[in-house]
Amino acid sequence: MRADELLTIYEIRAKEPQDLEFLGLGQKELLGPDLAGLHLEGDFAFLFFVHDFDLKPFLSAYPKLTIEAIHRLRYDQWRDGDLGGPLELGPLSVWPGPLGPAPLGDQKVLYIDPGLAFGYGGHPTTKSCLKFLVRLLAPKTLAPPSMTAALDLGSGTGVLGLAAALLGVKNVLGVDHSHLAVDQALKNVALNGLEERVKFVQGLAQDYSNVKGELLMANVPLFVQKDLIAAGAYDDRSYAIFSGVLTEEGEAFYAALRERRPFKVIDFERCDRWLTGLLEL
Numbered sequence: 001m002r003a004d005e006l007l008t009i010y011e012i013r014a015k016e017p018q019d020l021e022f023l024g025l026g027q028k029e030l031l032g033p034d035l036a037g038l039h040l041e042g043d044f045a046f047l048f049f050v051h052d053f054d055l056k057p058f059l060s061a062y063p064k065l066t067i068e069a070i071h072r073l074r075y076d077q078w079r080d081g082d083l084g085g086p087l088e089l090g091p092l093s094v095w096p097g098p099l100g101p102a103p104l105g106d107q108k109v110l111y112i113d114p115g116l117a118f119g120y121g122g123h124p125t126t127k128s129c130l131k132f133l134v135r136l137l138a139p140k141t142l143a144p145p146s147m148t149a150a151l152d153l154g155s156g157t158g159v160l161g162l163a164a165a166l167l168g169v170k171n172v173l174g175v176d177h178s179h180l181a182v183d184q185a186l187k188n189v190a191l192n193g194l195e196e197r198v199k200f201v202q203g204l205a206q207d208y209s210n211v212k213g214e215l216l217m218a219n220v221p222l223f224v225q226k227d228l229i230a231a232g233a234y235d236d237r238s239y240a241i242f243s244g245v246l247t248e249e250g251e252a253f254y255a256a257l258r259e260r261r262p263f264k265v266i267d268f269e270r271c272d273r274w275l276t277g278l279l280e281l
């Protein structure tokens with residue numbers, strides 16, 4: 001996306017996060033081919049268009065949704081709110097877009113062009129997940145487990161799955177219900193030359209819960225987490241990194257997981273409104 005591209009961003013509010021769930025799959029069918037991006041975040045969503053768009057027909061079909069605000073911004077103004085600069089995490093550096101320095105020494109550099117998908121690394125949930133990923137996979141912290149496979153449920157730009165591969169996990173599968181996110185994640189696979197080891201598919205995370213892998217990464221809201229737990233996504237794994245859960249929802253998340261299986265919290269982080277955890281399973 002060009003830096004000076006003008007965006008019209010509709011901020012949509014719902015009564016409950018579940019009222020927006022239907023926007024996950026089938027976004028093109030619901031909002032047409034002009035939809036350029038979509039962020040769902042709890043009880044609100046940002047719908048991105050590269051021009052003004054008449055949302056009245058859509059909203060009249062979904063009376064629980066209202067337009068909270070309309071933002072008109074250039075792409076770089078939107079993106080800089082999230083990006084700001086490279087994200088330095090010790091042995092891992094995450095660069096916004098294809099332009100960046102060559103890695104220094106043992107440092108790994110991940111290039112992420114976020115387009116309009118979720119997750120360059122600036123969001124507190126992404127950042128905390130990346131920190132735990134580095135801690136788990138980079139030597140000198142936790143003993144580096146030699147991992148053969150990881151699953152990234154709710155993959156957005158692909159940042160977590162790609163970081164896991166760059167830090168040594170042999171094969172990664174990422175799943176997102178948004179076709180826009182998956183398109184962007186696939187561009188990022190190519191940007192980092194990881195086509196052989198990292199795949200992203202469009203679908204419901206719940207439907208991929210039983211894909212094998214020692215590591216699960218799931219940065220998705222609590223109601224999706226509960227579905228994932230029930231579908232077995234946290235079973236038969238060694239570690240999980242979860243986020244997307246509000247701090248006040250943490251106990252509900254742990255209770256649902258405790259009912260399903262034993263686990264140990266290696267570490268957790270509260271950042272802004274969000275809880276992120278690194279679990280041994």
Ligand SMILES: C[S@@+](CC[C@H](N)C(=O)[O-])C[C@H]1O[C@@H](n2cnc3c(N)ncnc32)[C@H](O)[C@@H]1O
Nearest residue numbers: 118119126154155156176177178181204205219
């Ligand atoms: C908070 S973002 C996380 C993106 C990225 N993993 C990161 O950490 O920055 C959540 C992502 O999950 C996707 N998502 C939410 N519910 C989902 C579901 N039930 N199935 C598949 N994807 C889902 C959204 O489209 C979004 O891209």
